[in-house]
Amino acid sequence: MSWLVTGGAGYIGAHVVRAFRARGIDTVVVDDLSSGRRTFVPEGSPFVHGSILDGALLEDTMQAHDVRGVVHLAGFKYAGVSVQRPLHTYEQNVTGTARLLGAMAASGVDRIVFSSSAAVYGTPDVDLVTEDTPKRPESPYGESKLIGEWLLADQARATGLRHTSLRYFNVVGSGTDEVFDPSPHNLFPLVFDALLDGRTPRINGDDYPTPDGTCVRDYIHVADLADAHVAAARRLDACEPIESVYNLGSGDGVSVGEIMREVARVTGDDFTPEVGPRREGDPARIVASGELAARDLDWRMRHTLGEMVASAWSARRAASVE
Template sequence: MSWLVTGGAGYIGSHVVRAFRAQGIDTVVVDDLSSGRRAFVPEGVPFVEGSILDGSLLERAMAEHDVVGVVHLAGFKYAGVSVQRPLHTYQQNVTGTATLLGAMEATRVDRIVFSSSAAVYGTPDVDLVTEDTPKHPESPYGESKLIGEWLLADQGRATGLRHTSLRYFNVVGSGTDEVFDPSPHNLFPLVFDALLAGRTPRINGVDYPTPDGTCVRDYIHVADLADAHVAAARRLDAAEPLEAVYNLGSGDGVSVGEIMREVAEVTGIDFRPEHGPRREGDPARIVASGELAARDLDWRMRHSLSEMVASAWAARRAASGD
């Protein structure tokens, strides 16, 4: 028996695969490599190259590898870009999720952990977001993730699908030098790429209604995130009760300006970031409580901000051969 990890060749997905292996749980990866990397999949893990839009491929993978559950991470994950590419975003994230659920029903796979997002909240009018905070997504990406949660809930009512959705916040760091975040849109890779190229990193937006004018976010370590997926899968396997959604938040916000200062400290590279305009779809502040996840999924922040930056920097330098 194994768990299927869609998007398992990605930065987050490959950490999830490693977390499952560390707990002795077999996995199989499906990834179309549009943003993932084959080299990120650990040796010995079965790999199926293909899209979640291909229902027949998913059914074959589930049948051939005796899949009992799915961790669904595959999708188009860039909030800002989704504003310019809404149809692509909905195809990948909504049609893709519906296709996956259809393949699961056809093969009688009855449990799923879904990669959702803090983007479902938009710009909350509360200091600390909880799972019950009203949802007002401000981008097609956030909307697509909320629809994904609805699809799971509807399928659960219709077929008895056991499910939970984990709402991610800003995922950073690395659990191994073999895997780094290669995204062209995320903060850490943008800053590191600039430094390695001898350029000055840039902050997008310094006029937000926050203490230093830059966006405030929860930053969580990718290895902590991956462990939460294993805990959720184990509870689903045991048919133990789970909430429909969990925030994987730290309870503490860190601004982009503070991140820049920590990067300078950790890397030893003294710089003052350039200032650019806001990115569309970026809310000013999102900080969330992780109390429910702490109660049910042993969720906690096991890494400091300094450790997040240092591990991400080490993995990025290893990738560039430095």
């Protein structure tokens, strides 16, 4: 029996696949390669090229590989772009999730770990976000993730589906030089690409009400995140009590300025970032408590900021010489 990982050829998904395999759990990957890379999928994990919008393909895959559970990571994840492409976002993230749940029901697969997002909270008015903090998404992306959580809850009431959703924030680092973050929108890739191109990295705003004037966020290592997915899947497999949602937060956060200083130290490039204007809608601080996940999923920050930067930089440099 195996676990299906949708989006398993992506940056996060490929780490999740490796974490499952490291614990002796077979996986099968479905990915349309719209943002993932076939080379990210490790040898030994069957790969199916296709979309989660294709319910028949999903059913065939589940039956052919004796799937017992799903880790659902596939989707359109760019919050800013989702404002310009709302229908595409809803099709990929809402219709896609509904098709997946339908294929699971038809195939007798009754457990799922859903990749949700801190975007469901919008701009919170608390210093430390918990699972009960009001949900006020500010983009079609955030709305689509919240709807995904609702779909799981509704299906659970209707069919007994066992599920949990992991809400996470800024995922960085790498667990292997074989997989790096290629996103054109995330902070680490933007900074590394600038350095590799001989440009000075740029940040957005340095006049926020924070200790160094730059935004404070939760940054978590992708390998720690992947381990939490495995822990959630194991809990579902064992029919142990599990919450419907967990925040995978650091509890204290890191500022963009701190990251820039650590990047300069790790890379040996003693740069001072250019400062652009604030981005509209960027809150000064978003930091979440991970206490609930620590209790049930052995969640904790196992990597320092330096290790996050160093591992991400190593993977990005390895990719640049391929």
